[in-house]
Amino acid sequence: MATLRLSTTDTALSLPINPDQNLLEHCLAADLPVTRSCRNGNCGRCDSSLDAGHVRLRNDKEINAPAIIPLCITFAASDVSISKIPMLALPSHWRCQWQNPMLLRLPAGRQIPPKQGDICALLMANAIELNEIANIDGRNIHLLLPTQNCSEQDSLSLIIIDREHHGEYSLFREHEGQQTRLWKNINHRTALAAQAAYQQHPESARYSIHDLDQELDELS
Numbered sequence: 001m002a003t004l005r006l007s008t009t010d011t012a013l014s015l016p017i018n019p020d021q022n023l024l025e026h027c028l029a030a031d032l033p034v035t036r037s038c039r040n041g042n043c044g045r046c047d048s049s050l051d052a053g054h055v056r057l058r059n060d061k062e063i064n065a066p067a068i069i070p071l072c073i074t075f076a077a078s079d080v081s082i083s084k085i086p087m088l089a090l091p092s093h094w095r096c097q098w099q100n101p102m103l104l105r106l107p108a109g110r111q112i113p114p115k116q117g118d119i120c121a122l123l124m125a126n127a128i129e130l131n132e133i134a135n136i137d138g139r140n141i142h143l144l145l146p147t148q149n150c151s152e153q154d155s156l157s158l159i160i161i162d163r164e165h166h167g168e169y170s171l172f173r174e175h176e177g178q179q180t181r182l183w184k185n186i187n188h189r190t191a192l193a194a195q196a197a198y199q200q201h202p203e204s205a206r207y208s209i210h211d212l213d214q215e216l217d218e219l220s
């Protein structure tokens with residue numbers, strides 16, 4: 001059976017080719033959130049790079065690599081490699097409301113929720129806790145562990161983090177002349193994601209990222 005190789009910025013996949021499915025359908029069946037709209041070869045949203053192989057369009061036109069192809073109307077005619085697949089951008093953080101220490105609720109509206117099994121950081125006004133998403137049920141996000149600092153009147157931000165997020169940076173909050181270290185020993189990427197999420201909180205605090213050297217200078 002012929003093989004379809006898909007490479008994205010995050011992953012590389014090899015799938016058996018089903019001759020009855022177009023390449024967009026293969027990607028979606030593999031849970032790749034490819035951008036798409038018309039599914040007719042017109043809008044160009046699913047255009048991707050054919051790096052190797054031979055394909056056939058819905059109108060029977062044959063194309064050999066290298067070429068740019070609309071996945072939605074393309075069928076593999078040999079082993080095929082595709083890259084530069086355009087992906088839907090996932091939200092980088094979610095504003096949520098507490099329901100109880102193990103349950104958060106997303107606001108009404110259309111948004112792609114986080115996924116079951118995601119490792120998440122819960123960004124509260126004065127604390128950050130790590131948790132894991134046990135289950136998503138509509139707008140409800142069930143957490144694996146009870147949260148210690150939950151204040152049910154307050155909303156919070158949730159960001160998805162890499163389990164390997166350790167590093168030499170800290171995130172600080174400055175409010176009414178007081179500086180508090182919210183998170184320490186994180187990498188720069190995680191610190192930036194948390195800072196960006198906090199900066200959208202409706203309050204006047206300031207958030208800054210310090211590296212270890214900066215902290216040692218401040219102490220000396």
Ligand code: FES
Nearest residue numbers: 037039043044072
């Ligand atoms: S979805 Fe419009 S070109 Fe593929």
